[in-house]
Amino acid sequence: MNPEVKKPIFSSYINNPALFDEVFNTDGSAKNVYQTLLDLYGNHSIQDYVQLNNKAKSSFFNQGITFQVYDNKETQEKIFPFDLFPRIIDEDEWEIIERGAIQRSRALNLFLWDIYHDKKIIKDGIVPLDLISSSANYLHQMIGVDPPGGIYNHISGTDIIKHSDGNYYVLEDNIRCPSGVSYVICNRTALKRALFGVFNHYKTHSVTNYAENLLDILESVKPKGVDVPNCVVITPGMYNSAFYEHSYLAKAMGVELVEGRDLFVENDFVYMKTIRGPIKVDVIYRRVDDQYLDPLEFRADSSLGVPGLFAAYIKGNVCLANAPGTGVADDKAIYTYMPEIIKYYLDETPILNNVHTYHCSRPNELKYVLEHIHELVVKPVDEAGGYGISIGNRLSKAEIKVVQEEIKQNPRKYIAQPIMSLSVHPTYIDDSESFEQRHVDLRTFTLLGNNKEFVLKGGLSRVALKKGNLIVNSSQGGGSKDTWVLKK
Amino acid sequence: MLARVANNLFWMGRYIERAEHVARYLNVNYFSSLDAPNELSQSRQFVLQSMMFLVGEPLDDDSTILKEEDILFNIGLNASVPYSIINNVKHARENANSARDLISTELYESINKFYHFVINYSIEDFTKKGLYDFTVNITEMTAILRGKIRGTLLHDEVYAIIMLGINLERATQVIRIINAKFNDAVKAKGSYGDKISHSFEWTTLLKCVESYDMMRRYYKKTPSSISTLEFLILNPDCPRSVINSINQVHKHIKVLDESKSPDKNSTAFLISKVKGEYEFKFAEEIEEDIQGFIEKILNSLVQISLKMENEFFNY
Amino acid sequence: MSFEYSVTYYAENNYENPVENAYWQFLIVPENNDTQELISVEIKNSLEAKSGFSQNGFGFQTIRINTSERFQKINFSATFKLKKISFNPFGxxxxxxxxxxxxxxxxxxxxxxxxxxxxxxxxxxxxxxxxxxxxxxxxxxxxxxxxxxxxxxxxxxxxxxxxxxxxxxxxxxxxxxxxxxxxxxxxxxxxxxxxxxxxxxxxxxxxxxxxxxxxxxxxxxxxxxxxxxxxxxxxxxxxxxxxxxxxxxxxxxxxxxxSPLKGVVYSQGANKTSHFVEVQAEQ
Known part of the structure; x- marks a missing residue:
C-alpha cells in the first residue's frame, strides 16, 4: 500500500446530532479535555491504529484475560473486546460521581441494617413491606445478625450513564458480587503498553491502588478478638467466567484464593487446608452467591460452599464480604426508592440522579403512564433479566393498546421510566475499520469498611458494540474502554 | 499454601517435563533413524513401535502395521488420548490456571503462550511436515518455562513444589526412555550382528535426553551400554541423570520438611533412603538385570509421589 | 409439678456407593424454654465420627457430624433427658x-x-x-x-x-x-x-x-x-x-x-435414610 494514501484516524467519523457525543460537539469541534488526545491520535493513520489494536488484543490473549465461549463442539477462548480510545472524565464531573457513589453505598448499608433489624423505614411507610416480603433475596437468617463493623455492602458496583441532557443517572446498584474491576486495571495496562506517549500529556489517576484498598477494607471488618486477620478470596472455581478477576484480586492483595473444598469449619471457626495443616480464616471476600455459600443452610446441592460456614458467620467468628442477604437491596423495585432511602437515612438529597420512576400503583402516576406510553419504558417490578419490558417508542399503536390494557388489569405489577438515551463515544469498529459512535455506560467501584471508604478513580466504561444497541453487558457483545479520571 | 494448589503446582511441573521428553523422543528417534547404520533401525515401523513403547502402549504383535500419520497424531495432537503432548500441555495450563495467584505473571504468560501454540497447531501440518518444527518448539518452550520458573519465582515453597514435580518426572521419564531404548537395542541386536553393548541405539538414547554432547566430553569415546547407563543413571554432574534428579528432589523436599532427622514415615525420609541406595550403585550391577532395576526404581519414584500426596497435598 | 422424659432419636443412612466425605446436621435437640429444660445429651454413631454442637441460621441448636473415612452405612443415635414443667394451656x-x-x-x-x-x-x-x-x-x-x-x-x-x-x-x-x-x-x-x-x-x-x-x-x-x-x-x-x-x-x-436431618455427602448414587423416635416418661 502506498503510505501517502493512509487515512487519518477520524476521517470517516459520522457525528449524529441526535445523540450525545462525549468527544465531539455538534459542529465537529472537539470538547476541551479531548483536544490534546485527538491531536496525538491524529498523528496516527487508521492503519497504524489497526496494528496497535491487534497488538493490544494479543497482549490480552497471552495474559489469559479471556472468557470461554461454548459452541457445539469445543470451548473457545475469547478476549473481552477492548477499545484503545480512552474515555476521559474531568475532575469536576468525577467529584460528583464519587460523592454520589459513596452516598448511595452508605444509604444502602443503613437500609440493609434497618431491614434486618427494626425495619423502621417500612414502619414509617417510606418503603412498602411487599418489597422485602416478596423478595427471594431477603434472608430471614440475617434478621438480628450484626455483621462485623456494621457493614453489609463492602463492595458496590454502581452503573451510571450520561443522558442526552448531559447529566449522570444511576441505572443500577450492584451489591451482591459486582465484577469487572480487574478489567479496569487490565485496560489501563494494555493502553499504557500500546500508547504510552499519550499519558505524558494528561495527569490521570492511577487505578492500581484498588487491591490495597480492598485489603484495608476487608481487614477493617475483622471479627472481634482477631489481631491480624487472615483474609482470603473464595471463588466458585476456574471455570467461572470471572475466575480471572478472582485470581487477580487474590494475587494483588497477596492472599489465598480458595475454593469451598479448601475450607472446613470446626467448632464454628473456619480453617483452610494448607501443606502445613489447618490455618484459621477470619475474613472471606466471597465471589460465591448466597444460595451456594453453605449447603447445610442454603442449597443442599451446592458443592461450591463450605458446610457450616453460615453458623460460623452468625457466631461472629468469620466475616463475609459482602454480607449474606445484601441482594435484597439491589432488586429493581428497591432502586426506585433510592431517593427516599437517601433522604430517610442521611437526610440528604441524592447527588446522582435516579431515573424517574412512575409507580402504576399510584392513581395519578398511572394516569400519566397510560397517556405517555410512547415515551416510556414499562417494566414489570418482579421480573428479572429484561423480561416483559416494553419500550414505548418501538411499539405500534395496536401494541400500545395491549400494554395499556395489561397495566390497567394489574397496575401494582408495573412501573414506568422515561426512555434514557446513553451518551456515545467514538469507538473503533473492526468490520468497518473506522471509528463510529457507540453507546457507553460506566460502572464505578465503591468500597465501604469500618470507618473507611474508597471509590476507585476510574471505572469500567462499557461499550455496546452493536450499532444502536443500548445494552452494554459483555454477555450481549459489549466491549470496554480505559477510563481516565483527571487530577486537579 | 493451600494443599490443593500445591498439588496443582506439583502436577504442573510434571506435565511440563513430560511434554518435553515425549516431544524430544519423537524428534530424535524419527530423525536419527533416517540415516541409521542398519536396516532395522532405519525402518519406519521400528521407530513407530518404539514411540508407542515409550508412551506406555507397547504393541503385543510386532507384525501389526502402524500408520505413521495416526501414530504421530495420537502422540502429538490427539486430545482424546491421555498420553498425547497436547493433553500434557492442557493439563499443565489448567494446573497453572488454578494456581495463577501464586505464580509470576511472566511464568503464566509463557505457559499460556505455550498452550496456545499447541492447541492452534494444524494437525495436517504436524503429521505431514511439521514434526520437526512442532517438537523443537515444544522443547524450546519448555526450556523457557524452566527459565521462568527459576528466574521469576521466589525460591520458596511454591518453587520447591514445582521443582519436586519437574525432577520426579524427569527421573521417571529418563528411566522410561532408557527402558524404551534398551528394548530397541535388544530388538536391533540380531539384525546386524553387533553386540548389544555397542548398539547404535545408545547414541539415540543419549540424544533423547540431550546428553550426547555431555557424554562425549566426559568419556571421549563412542557410547556403550555400560558408559551410557553409568552416565544417565549414576553421574551426579549430568543434569539429566537419575541421581541428579533425585538429589534435586532431596534438596527441595527440605524446604517443605525442615526437620533435621525426619520421621521414618515422612516423604523426606523415603527420599533420603532412595538417594542413599543409588549413590553407591555401579553400572555393571545395573546392566546385569536392567529390567529388574528399571522396575524397582520406577516403583520407588511412584512411592515418593504417593507419600508426598498424602503428607502435603491432602485436601 | 414436672415430668422427666427420655427421648431417643435413631437414624440409619445407607448409600448405594461408598462415600468419601460427609457432613450431617441434625436439628433434633429439644430447646430450652419456659416449659422445658434439657438435662443431658448423649450422641453415638457407628463410625465413631467427630460430632459437635452448632446452630442453624435461626439460632436453634444442631448436632454436626463429619467424617472423611470411606463408608456405606452409618447408624446414629441421640438420647436426650429433659424436664417438662407442667402447665395448663388455658391458664x-x-x-x-x-x-x-x-x-x-x-x-x-x-x-x-x-x-x-x-x-x-x-x-x-x-x-x-x-x-x-x-x-x-x-x-x-x-x-x-x-x-x-x-x-x-x-x-x-x-x-x-x-x-x-x-x-x-x-x-x-x-x-x-x-x-x-x-x-x-x-x-x-x-x-x-x-x-x-x-x-x-x-x-x-x-x-x-x-x-x-x-x-x-x-x-x-x-x-x-x-x-x-x-x-x-x-x-x-x-x-x-x-x-x-x-x-x-x-x-x-x-x-x-x-428438617431434622441435612446431609452433604460426597458420593454418587442413591441413599436411603430411616429414622425413628422413642419418647419415654420417667416419673
Missing part, C-alpha cells in the same frame, strides 16, 4: 379485647414485626380458589377462631401414613385430604396466616402415652401469635392445645426450616 388465656386485637393484626407495624411468619412459603401456599377455606369470625376472639381452625383441620385431613412425603404441597392435600402431622401443620399455618395471624411451624417430639397420633417419628405442630398473649401452640393432628406431652425442638416458616 394463660386472658379476656380479649376483640375489636382492638383484629385492628392490631391489620396494622403495618404488626405486619412488619411478624413478616417472616406471615409470608407465604412453598409448603404453606394455598392453591387458587382455596384461600377462603377457613375465614375467621371476627365476633369471637382470635384464640377461639384458632381453636376452631385446629378442629377444622383435624376433621378435614384424614390421618394416614405413607400417602404424603416431605415434599408434599398443600394442593395435593386439598385435593386428597390424607396425610401426617406435617401436612396438618402446613394447612393450619397457611389458613391462619391468610387470616393475618403470624403462624410458625414447630418440630418436636410427642409423648404418645395417651394414644395421640404421632407415628413414632418426630412430630409437628404450629404456633400462632395471639395479641395480649404471645405464641400459643396448636396441634391440629390431635385437635389439642400444646401441653406437657409436646417437646419442642425448633420452629420456622415451614418444614424446610425445621
Amino acid at each position: 394463660q388465656i386472658p379476656i380479649f379485647d376483640i375489636p382492638s386485637n383484629y385492628e392490631l393484626v391489620k396494622s403495618l407495624n404488626f405486619k412488619v414485626d411478624h413478616e417472616p411468619y406471615l409470608r407465604e412459603t412453598k409448603y404453606t401456599a394455598l392453591p387458587a380458589g382455596s384461600e377462603n377455606l377457613f375465614v375467621f369470625d371476627t365476633s369471637i376472639s382470635i384464640f377461639d377462631n384458632l381453636q376452631k381452625l385446629n378442629k377444622w383441620v383435624y376433621l378435614f385431613i384424614h390421618f394416614n401414613t405413607g400417602v404424603t412425603h416431605v415434599n408434599t404441597l398443600l394442593e395435593e392435600i386439598i385435593n386428597n385430604p390424607e396425610g401426617v402431622c406435617q401436612d396438618f401443620t402446613h394447612l393450619f399455618c397457611a389458613l391462619s396466616k391468610k387470616n393475618n395471624i403470624p403462624t410458625r411451624y414447630v418440630s418436636g417430639y410427642l409423648h404418645q402415652g395417651n394414644g395421640y397420633f404421632g407415628d413414632s417419628q418426630m412430630h409437628a405442630w404450629a404456633e400462632a401469635y395471639i395479641p395480649q398473649v404471645g405464641w400459643i401452640g396448636f396441634d391440629p393432628t390431635n385437635n389439642l392445645l400444646v401441653n406437657d406431652n409436646h417437646i419442642k425442638v425448633a420452629h420456622g416458616k415451614d418444614y424446610n426450616d425445621c
Whole structure:
C-alpha cells in the first residue's frame, strides 16, 4: 500500500446530532479535555491504529484475560473486546460521581441494617413491606445478625450513564458480587503498553491502588478478638467466567484464593487446608452467591460452599464480604426508592440522579403512564433479566393498546421510566475499520469498611458494540474502554 | 499454601517435563533413524513401535502395521488420548490456571503462550511436515518455562513444589526412555550382528535426553551400554541423570520438611533412603538385570509421589 | 409439678456407593424454654465420627457430624433427658379485647414485626380458589377462631401414613385430604396466616402415652401469635392445645426450616435414610 494514501484516524467519523457525543460537539469541534488526545491520535493513520489494536488484543490473549465461549463442539477462548480510545472524565464531573457513589453505598448499608433489624423505614411507610416480603433475596437468617463493623455492602458496583441532557443517572446498584474491576486495571495496562506517549500529556489517576484498598477494607471488618486477620478470596472455581478477576484480586492483595473444598469449619471457626495443616480464616471476600455459600443452610446441592460456614458467620467468628442477604437491596423495585432511602437515612438529597420512576400503583402516576406510553419504558417490578419490558417508542399503536390494557388489569405489577438515551463515544469498529459512535455506560467501584471508604478513580466504561444497541453487558457483545479520571 | 494448589503446582511441573521428553523422543528417534547404520533401525515401523513403547502402549504383535500419520497424531495432537503432548500441555495450563495467584505473571504468560501454540497447531501440518518444527518448539518452550520458573519465582515453597514435580518426572521419564531404548537395542541386536553393548541405539538414547554432547566430553569415546547407563543413571554432574534428579528432589523436599532427622514415615525420609541406595550403585550391577532395576526404581519414584500426596497435598 | 422424659432419636443412612466425605446436621435437640429444660445429651454413631454442637441460621441448636473415612452405612443415635414443667394451656388465656386485637393484626407495624411468619412459603401456599377455606369470625376472639381452625383441620385431613412425603404441597392435600402431622401443620399455618395471624411451624417430639397420633417419628405442630398473649401452640393432628406431652425442638416458616436431618455427602448414587423416635416418661 502506498503510505501517502493512509487515512487519518477520524476521517470517516459520522457525528449524529441526535445523540450525545462525549468527544465531539455538534459542529465537529472537539470538547476541551479531548483536544490534546485527538491531536496525538491524529498523528496516527487508521492503519497504524489497526496494528496497535491487534497488538493490544494479543497482549490480552497471552495474559489469559479471556472468557470461554461454548459452541457445539469445543470451548473457545475469547478476549473481552477492548477499545484503545480512552474515555476521559474531568475532575469536576468525577467529584460528583464519587460523592454520589459513596452516598448511595452508605444509604444502602443503613437500609440493609434497618431491614434486618427494626425495619423502621417500612414502619414509617417510606418503603412498602411487599418489597422485602416478596423478595427471594431477603434472608430471614440475617434478621438480628450484626455483621462485623456494621457493614453489609463492602463492595458496590454502581452503573451510571450520561443522558442526552448531559447529566449522570444511576441505572443500577450492584451489591451482591459486582465484577469487572480487574478489567479496569487490565485496560489501563494494555493502553499504557500500546500508547504510552499519550499519558505524558494528561495527569490521570492511577487505578492500581484498588487491591490495597480492598485489603484495608476487608481487614477493617475483622471479627472481634482477631489481631491480624487472615483474609482470603473464595471463588466458585476456574471455570467461572470471572475466575480471572478472582485470581487477580487474590494475587494483588497477596492472599489465598480458595475454593469451598479448601475450607472446613470446626467448632464454628473456619480453617483452610494448607501443606502445613489447618490455618484459621477470619475474613472471606466471597465471589460465591448466597444460595451456594453453605449447603447445610442454603442449597443442599451446592458443592461450591463450605458446610457450616453460615453458623460460623452468625457466631461472629468469620466475616463475609459482602454480607449474606445484601441482594435484597439491589432488586429493581428497591432502586426506585433510592431517593427516599437517601433522604430517610442521611437526610440528604441524592447527588446522582435516579431515573424517574412512575409507580402504576399510584392513581395519578398511572394516569400519566397510560397517556405517555410512547415515551416510556414499562417494566414489570418482579421480573428479572429484561423480561416483559416494553419500550414505548418501538411499539405500534395496536401494541400500545395491549400494554395499556395489561397495566390497567394489574397496575401494582408495573412501573414506568422515561426512555434514557446513553451518551456515545467514538469507538473503533473492526468490520468497518473506522471509528463510529457507540453507546457507553460506566460502572464505578465503591468500597465501604469500618470507618473507611474508597471509590476507585476510574471505572469500567462499557461499550455496546452493536450499532444502536443500548445494552452494554459483555454477555450481549459489549466491549470496554480505559477510563481516565483527571487530577486537579 | 493451600494443599490443593500445591498439588496443582506439583502436577504442573510434571506435565511440563513430560511434554518435553515425549516431544524430544519423537524428534530424535524419527530423525536419527533416517540415516541409521542398519536396516532395522532405519525402518519406519521400528521407530513407530518404539514411540508407542515409550508412551506406555507397547504393541503385543510386532507384525501389526502402524500408520505413521495416526501414530504421530495420537502422540502429538490427539486430545482424546491421555498420553498425547497436547493433553500434557492442557493439563499443565489448567494446573497453572488454578494456581495463577501464586505464580509470576511472566511464568503464566509463557505457559499460556505455550498452550496456545499447541492447541492452534494444524494437525495436517504436524503429521505431514511439521514434526520437526512442532517438537523443537515444544522443547524450546519448555526450556523457557524452566527459565521462568527459576528466574521469576521466589525460591520458596511454591518453587520447591514445582521443582519436586519437574525432577520426579524427569527421573521417571529418563528411566522410561532408557527402558524404551534398551528394548530397541535388544530388538536391533540380531539384525546386524553387533553386540548389544555397542548398539547404535545408545547414541539415540543419549540424544533423547540431550546428553550426547555431555557424554562425549566426559568419556571421549563412542557410547556403550555400560558408559551410557553409568552416565544417565549414576553421574551426579549430568543434569539429566537419575541421581541428579533425585538429589534435586532431596534438596527441595527440605524446604517443605525442615526437620533435621525426619520421621521414618515422612516423604523426606523415603527420599533420603532412595538417594542413599543409588549413590553407591555401579553400572555393571545395573546392566546385569536392567529390567529388574528399571522396575524397582520406577516403583520407588511412584512411592515418593504417593507419600508426598498424602503428607502435603491432602485436601 | 414436672415430668422427666427420655427421648431417643435413631437414624440409619445407607448409600448405594461408598462415600468419601460427609457432613450431617441434625436439628433434633429439644430447646430450652419456659416449659422445658434439657438435662443431658448423649450422641453415638457407628463410625465413631467427630460430632459437635452448632446452630442453624435461626439460632436453634444442631448436632454436626463429619467424617472423611470411606463408608456405606452409618447408624446414629441421640438420647436426650429433659424436664417438662407442667402447665395448663388455658391458664394463660386472658379476656380479649376483640375489636382492638383484629385492628392490631391489620396494622403495618404488626405486619412488619411478624413478616417472616406471615409470608407465604412453598409448603404453606394455598392453591387458587382455596384461600377462603377457613375465614375467621371476627365476633369471637382470635384464640377461639384458632381453636376452631385446629378442629377444622383435624376433621378435614384424614390421618394416614405413607400417602404424603416431605415434599408434599398443600394442593395435593386439598385435593386428597390424607396425610401426617406435617401436612396438618402446613394447612393450619397457611389458613391462619391468610387470616393475618403470624403462624410458625414447630418440630418436636410427642409423648404418645395417651394414644395421640404421632407415628413414632418426630412430630409437628404450629404456633400462632395471639395479641395480649404471645405464641400459643396448636396441634391440629390431635385437635389439642400444646401441653406437657409436646417437646419442642425448633420452629420456622415451614418444614424446610425445621428438617431434622441435612446431609452433604460426597458420593454418587442413591441413599436411603430411616429414622425413628422413642419418647419415654420417667416419673
